[in-house]
Amino acid sequence: MSYFFQLVVSGIVVGSIYALSALGFVLIYKSSRVLNIAHGQIIAAGAFITYALTVWVGIPIYIAFGMSMVITFFLAMSVERIFLRRLIGEPIISVIMVTIGLMSILDGLIYLTPFGTENFSFPPYLPTTPITIGGVSISWTQLVGVIITFSMIAGFSWFFKKSTIGISMRAVSDDQMASMAIGISVPKVFGLAWAMAGLSAAAAGGIIGNITGLNFDTLHAFGIVVFPVVILGGLDSIQGAVVAGIIMGLIQQFASGYLDGNWGLNGTGEVMPYIILLIILLFKPHGLFGIHEIERV
Amino acid sequence: MSSNRWLATGNYFTSYEEEQRIFSTSLDRSVMCIFLFILFAWPLFLSVGNKYMLVIDNILVAVIAVIGLNLVTGFAGLISIGHAAFVGIGAYTVASFCRVLGDSHIIITHGWPLMIVVAGFMGALFGAIVGLPALRLKHLYLAIATLSFQMIFQWTINFMNFFDQGQTIPVGRVFWVTGKVARKEHYLFWYYVILVVIVILGFGVRNLLRTRYGRCLVAVRDNDRAADAMGMHPGFVKVYAFGLAGFCAGIAGALHAYLYRGVGIDSFTLHHSINYLAMAIVGGLGTLQGAFWGPLAIRVLDLQVERLSEWTGSHLTAATNLTTALRPLSFGLVIVLFLMFEPRGIANWWRIFRSYVKLWPFRY
Numbered sequence: 001m002s003y004f005f006q007l008v009v010s011g012i013v014v015g016s017i018y019a020l021s022a023l024g025f026v027l028i029y030k031s032s033r034v035l036n037i038a039h040g041q042i043i044a045a046g047a048f049i050t051y052a053l054t055v056w057v058g059i060p061i062y063i064a065f066g067m068s069m070v071i072t073f074f075l076a077m078s079v080e081r082i083f084l085r086r087l088i089g090e091p092i093i094s095v096i097m098v099t100i101g102l103m104s105i106l107d108g109l110i111y112l113t114p115f116g117t118e119n120f121s122f123p124p125y126l127p128t129t130p131i132t133i134g135g136v137s138i139s140w141t142q143l144v145g146v147i148i149t150f151s152m153i154a155g156f157s158w159f160f161k162k163s164t165i166g167i168s169m170r171a172v173s174d175d176q177m178a179s180m181a182i183g184i185s186v187p188k189v190f191g192l193a194w195a196m197a198g199l200s201a202a203a204a205g206g207i208i209g210n211i212t213g214l215n216f217d218t219l220h221a222f223g224i225v226v227f228p229v230v231i232l233g234g235l236d237s238i239q240g241a242v243v244a245g246i247i248m249g250l251i252q253q254f255a256s257g258y259l260d261g262n263w264g265l266n267g268t269g270e271v272m273p274y275i276i277l278l279i280i281l282l283f284k285p286h287g288l289f290g291i292h293e294i295e296r297v
Numbered sequence: 298m299s300s301n302r303w304l305a306t307g308n309y310f311t312s313y314e315e316e317q318r319i320f321s322t323s324l325d326r327s328v329m330c331i332f333l334f335i336l337f338a339w340p341l342f343l344s345v346g347n348k349y350m351l352v353i354d355n356i357l358v359a360v361i362a363v364i365g366l367n368l369v370t371g372f373a374g375l376i377s378i379g380h381a382a383f384v385g386i387g388a389y390t391v392a393s394f395c396r397v398l399g400d401s402h403i404i405i406t407h408g409w410p411l412m413i414v415v416a417g418f419m420g421a422l423f424g425a426i427v428g429l430p431a432l433r434l435k436h437l438y439l440a441i442a443t444l445s446f447q448m449i450f451q452w453t454i455n456f457m458n459f460f461d462q463g464q465t466i467p468v469g470r471v472f473w474v475t476g477k478v479a480r481k482e483h484y485l486f487w488y489y490v491i492l493v494v495i496v497i498l499g500f501g502v503r504n505l506l507r508t509r510y511g512r513c514l515v516a517v518r519d520n521d522r523a524a525d526a527m528g529m530h531p532g533f534v535k536v537y538a539f540g541l542a543g544f545c546a547g548i549a550g551a552l553h554a555y556l557y558r559g560v561g562i563d564s565f566t567l568h569h570s571i572n573y574l575a576m577a578i579v580g581g582l583g584t585l586q587g588a589f590w591g592p593l594a595i596r597v598l599d600l601q602v603e604r605l606s607e608w609t610g611s612h613l614t615a616a617t618n619l620t621t622a623l624r625p626l627s628f629g630l631v632i633v634l635f636l637m638f639e640p641r642g643i644a645n646w647w648r649i650f651r652s653y654v655k656l657w658p659f660r661y
Contacts, residue, residue, distance in 0.1 A: 094636050101632030108626025227441045271452035274445035281430040
């Protein structure tokens with residue numbers, strides 16, 4: 001039974017990171033209807049910037065974490081400014097293909113640094129002995145990661161519900177023409193959406209880097225697992241991303257906990273999200289919380 | 298109407314049949330014939346080393362795959378981020394026959410044309426299955442479906458003993474009427490096979506686009522509601538586009554397997570899917586010529602990048618992984634720059650060049 005609870009705990013940990021990664025993705029989709037395929041690379045960039053600032057420059061990790069969020073904020077904003085701003089009004093298919101190109105470019109840039117091929121891990125700054133309650137253990141990094149994740153999600157939800165900028169972003173996602181008519185600058189909102197997606201991606205990257213170590217393959221795999229998560233949650237719903245992230249984390253942990261090693265299966269945790277994704281696309285394409293206005297063709 | 302269309306200043310078609318012809322004049326037809334003749338005849342006069350022949354074969358295999366991708370992304374307007382997986386399906390169809398029967402079984406070595414067709418149909422089957430969400434959904438979701446198919450494919454190959462965990466599965470040497478194809482003639486032999494397949498597929502696709510089934514694809518891409526109103530079923534058209542793309546990809550995969558005499562997962566990763574997409578974009582989406590220009594341009598770029606990183610590697614000491622870095626970087630830049638500045642691809646340059654020649658000495 002304690003094995004079961006252990007899987008639940010690690011599922012929630014992984015799931016909350018998925019939720020935070022998915023958050024940035026949903027932000028971009030919600031405001032500009034663009035699927036950002038390069039999201040995993042932005043997550044990885046955030047993690048590597050945090051590492052570089054902590055270990056190579058020597059800044060305390062908490063400050064470095066915040067600084068990398070600020071840097072990715074501006075990085076993502078400039079990506080939007082340089083590549084995507086001039087594609088406003090182009091068919092959405094070419095915008096998505098531009099993000100595929102961006103993914104390749106960021107891949108190349110990361111391979112130019114040592115991070116592309118080597119593994120790094122953050123210096124320990126938290127107690128290394130895990131907390132154990134009734135046979136279920138959780139490490140300090142995981143606990144802190146979950147706490148940061150949930151506080152960031154709470155912060156974002158508050159931002160969208162209450163602040164003026166958040167409300168104007170919601171307005172743009174609802175109706176671009178109407179929001180322009182009441183004086184909201186739509187390009188600015190797009191830029192801001194990318195910037196905030198970058199910020200949340202950096203946070204997610206930092207947390208993943210702390211828990212699993214810095215490996216480029218692992219980090220950018222998170223950007224692809226985001227797709228099953230957002231489809232399950234509904235592409236444009238923030239609370240959907242949170243719920244679906246945790247569900248997906250649990251499914252993954254249960255799959256690798258109970259299926260691996262039986263019937264000659266291995267690494268099922270990696271593939272399960274995609275199988276679920278295909279099933280959802282066939283039967284409930286708008287996900288759990290997505291709005292039902294998907295155009296049937 | 299001018300009798301010489303190379304001197305005419307416009308299209309003076311007077312009937313639909315005239316507009317739908319593949320070659321509008323006999324001059325066009327003979328130019329095409331001469332071009333094909335050169336393609337078939339040049340290896341008889343020029344002898345090329347195996348290394349370069351492999352590069353040429355490689356480009357031609359990519360042409361077949363990109364013809365398929367162009368059908369689904371260019372003509373039907375659905376992004377496929379899993380095209381390498383469909384190519385892989387074709388290659389692994391051949392590989393699984395090799396695993397079951399042994400790599401020099403008579404079906405593999407003598408029945409290779411049959412194997413290629415079987416691989417094509419397997420690709421078509423998987424393409425249609427992945428395209429099934431199209432019955433309910435629009436392109437955004439389909440892009441994600443193809444991406445997840447790519448991930449599932451990679452996982453299946455990597456974790457199944459039957460496929461040797463993605464290690465290279467050998468494929469035997471094939472027989473031709475003159476006997477076993479020797480190592481020296483291997484690449485030349487497959488050059489001709491691939492060329493014949495390309496000619497058949499090229500004319501097949503060109504003809505398909507003249508029929509109602511081909512025009513369905515374009516109609517659904519341009520406006521699916523209007524297509525629906527005109528009595529097409531957009532969902533089925535999309536599934537069928539994926540099936541066609543899968544067919545071309547499967548054939549390309551089988552040819553790849555025979556050409557390299559082995560199948561390994563390294564040739565069918567997400568990275569390769571993006572490569573195919575880059576080829577289709579650079580060549581020009583929605584044009585048949587694009588499928589020929591794109592692979593050529595991208596492979597040449599690839600070789601130049603390799604040469605550049607070798608050159609810098611001999612000057613710098615710490616540039617060991619420069620190739621892995623420069624390759625995605627250059628592909629990404631090419632995709633983005635073409636989409637931003639020349640979304641119609643190299644095929645458009647060809648069109649501009651043609652009209653320049655046609656109208657010379659007058660300017661357009």
